[in-house]
Amino acid sequence: MPRLPSLNALRTFEAVARLGGMERAAGELHVTQSAVSRQIRLLEEELGILLFRRVHRALVLTPKGQAPASTLRAALDLISSGVEHLAQPSERLRIHVASTFGIRWLVPRLSRFEARHPEWRIEVNLAWYNFEPKDQGYDVGITYGRSSWPDACLTPILTEQLTPVCSPDFLERHRPPRQASDFDTLQILHCQFQPPNPGDWHRWASDWSGGFFDTNRGEVFATLDLSLRAAETGRGIAMADLAMVEDDLALRRLIRPCPEAMVSGDTYHFVQPEPEHNTPIVLAFRDWLLEEAQASTIQSRTVLFASPVQA
Known part of the structure; x- marks a missing residue:
């Protein structure tokens, strides 16, 4: 040559x-x-x-x-x-993730995984519905609640803990609810993507110490993220999963007007459509996800017993 x-x-x-x-x-x-x-x-x-x-x-x-x-x-x-x-990164990982989990939990943490593995490219696709095995176009996913996935494909990540949240401004304009009758004068915010009835507000109201109240009224939003954003603007009180509002509580964009939180029984799962294909990038992402989830659970327990507001 x-x-x-x-x-x-x-x-x-x-x-x-x-x-x-x-x-x-x-x-x-x-x-x-x-x-x-x-x-x-x-x-x-x-x-x-x-x-x-x-x-x-x-x-x-x-x-x-x-x-x-x-x-x-x-x-x-x-x-x-x-x-x-x-x-370019030598390998990519396409992730299908429930919308609120992706927006409020995964994406804010994702830079830590990318810093640990800069050779890989991550693509996140938000799912506005709970996806199923027949869905195409992704390598792994994160799903919520109950689905038709085989148990062998699911790895539990986080268990939902429900608690009401609102903006500090909203609580300055309204008395913190201490009993069921207090909720009669407060706007409650719902997410329509809830498990089959009873909804999250109904389940939480059945469990707290202040008595049951009418949980069928209030405003309804398409996603949990939208209802939480409405709460941030002072529009009302939303029902949240503690893990989804960790940063908001730490920065006091949201506060907890009631000390009670309840374990709903619903869980976020890591999904492998083809569990036999345990490639290095899939295993690394799963292990990192479990590590972050453990840290998030510890932080949620700390918030769980923290004093929500000053009386």
Whole structure:
């Protein structure tokens, strides 16, 4: 194989040929005009041919310079594409995840996994419904509650703990609820994507110490995330999973007007559609997910027994 000329010289030659002058090529390449002239001279000496000739103070390709100029752009693009491909992560993981879990729990933590494994690319697809085995287009997933997945495909991550939350501003305008009658004057916010009746508000109201109240009134939102965002604006009290509002409670975007939290029995699961395909990226993500979930559970227990508001 014959020795190839300098790639830098070839790149310079292509720029001069395309732009029609050394000054423009120097500007595109961010070098001096003399550096461009030197690269062209060295390339001509190495090839033993004249690539350009001056015509009325302009550079014109010679017949021998026209042939390589016409193909060099495509060759440089191909080299650039190849180098870019080498720089891309060698493997990707496509994750299908329940919307609120993805927005409020997974994505805020995902940078820690990416820092640990920068060689891999993560793609997150939010599911606005609980997906099933027949769904396509992902490698692993995180699902909520009950589904038709075989038990062998599911790994429990987090168990839901329900507690009411609202904004500090909302509680300044309303008395903290201590008994069932207090909720008669408060706006409660629902997520329509709840397990079959009874809903989360009904389950929590049946368990707290203040007595049962009417849980069928109030505003309804399409997702838990939307109802929590409405609560952040002071619109009312939403029912939340403690793990989904850890950051909001820590930053006091949301507070807990009642100390009670109840374990609902519903669980978030890590899903492997093909459990026999335990690739390194799948195993690493599953182990990291369980590690983060354990830390989240510990933090939720701390919040669980913390004083929610000052009376």
